Amino acid sequence: DGGITQSPKYLFRKEGQNVTLSCEQNLNHDAMYWYRQDPGQGLRLIYYSQIVNDFQKGDIAEGYSVSREKKESFPLTVTSAQKNPTAFYLCASSYKGETQYFGPGTRLLVL
Amino acid sequence: AQSVTQLGSHVSVSEGALVLLRCNYSSSVPPYLFWYVQYPNQGLQLLLKYTSAATLVKGINGFEAEFKKSETSFHLTKPSAHMSDAAEYFCAASSNTGKLIFGQGTTLQVKP
Numbered sequence: 001d002g003g004i005t006q007s008p009k010y011l012f013r014k015e016g017q018n019v020t021l022s023c024e025q026n027l028n029h030d031a032m033y034w035y036r037q038d039p040g041q042g043l044r045l046i047y048y049s050q051i052v053n054d055f056q057k058g059d060i061a062e063g064y065s066v067s068r069e070k071k072e073s074f075p076l077t078v079t080s081a082q083k084n085p086t087a088f089y090l091c092a093s094s095y096k097g098e099t100q101y102f103g104p105g106t107r108l109l110v111l
Numbered sequence: 112a113q114s115v116t117q118l119g120s121h122v123s124v125s126e127g128a129l130v131l132l133r134c135n136y137s138s139s140v141p142p143y144l145f146w147y148v149q150y151p152n153q154g155l156q157l158l159l160k161y162t163s164a165a166t167l168v169k170g171i172n173g174f175e176a177e178f179k180k181s182e183t184s185f186h187l188t189k190p191s192a193h194m195s196d197a198a199e200y201f202c203a204a205s206s207n208t209g210k211l212i213f214g215q216g217t218t219l220q221v222k223p
Contacts, residue, residue: 004154006154031209033210033211040120040215040216041215042201042213042214042215042216043155043201043211043213045210045211048210050209058210088152090154090155092155094209096209097205097208097209098143098209099145099157099160100145100211101157102147102154102155102156103154104153104154105152105153105154107152
């Protein structure tokens with residue numbers, strides 16, 4: 001069954017803690033993306049990767065980091081430098097920059 | 112810079128009524144255009160996309176959208192709303208790098 005999986009569905013972060021959100025796809029897509037969604041603000045691009053071992057900052061990369069060691073995986077780390085991390089995080093992938101398909105999302109909450 | 116504007120953050124219709132969600136894009140070159148739907152606490156699901164093959168694009172769940180270059184618009188319509196259509200809808204345009212630019216979203220409420 002092909003698709004994009006994100007885990008966990010809910011994640012709680014304590015002050016000063018780094019947390020990592022998982023995104024995996026078995027669609028053989030080249031490109032992967034991370035978005036942040038806040039109420040009333042649509043989706044904002046955090047990072048994207050068009051090829052393994054390469055990634056670019058999006059519009060709101062500060063306080064986040066990523067890696068792309070495998071084609072199938074694009075984990076996002078929310079660092080302690082991100083002062084307002086509470087949001088819904090969406091991962092997407094596409095084949096050669098065409099239609100993006102989205103995962104089910106991870107909701108990050110701060111304790 | 113490319114931008115996408117969705118007119119109306121909330122739209123309310125009665126069940127069985129016409130659904131019209133408005134989207135305008137700003138670009139000197141017609142981009143690829145998309146409509147996505149999002150149900151609460153879920154990811155985005157592709158409804159339809161315009162890739163210059165035809166100006167009237169049919170999607171899933173009875174939705175369609177018409178690309179009008181002269182108006183730089185890509186409005187989403189459905190002839191008869193169903194309760195299950197209640198969700199948030201996003202219009203998006205792709206840049207030449209494959210990045211998507213999203214509108215702010217429109218929440219569709221369907222009243223019985």
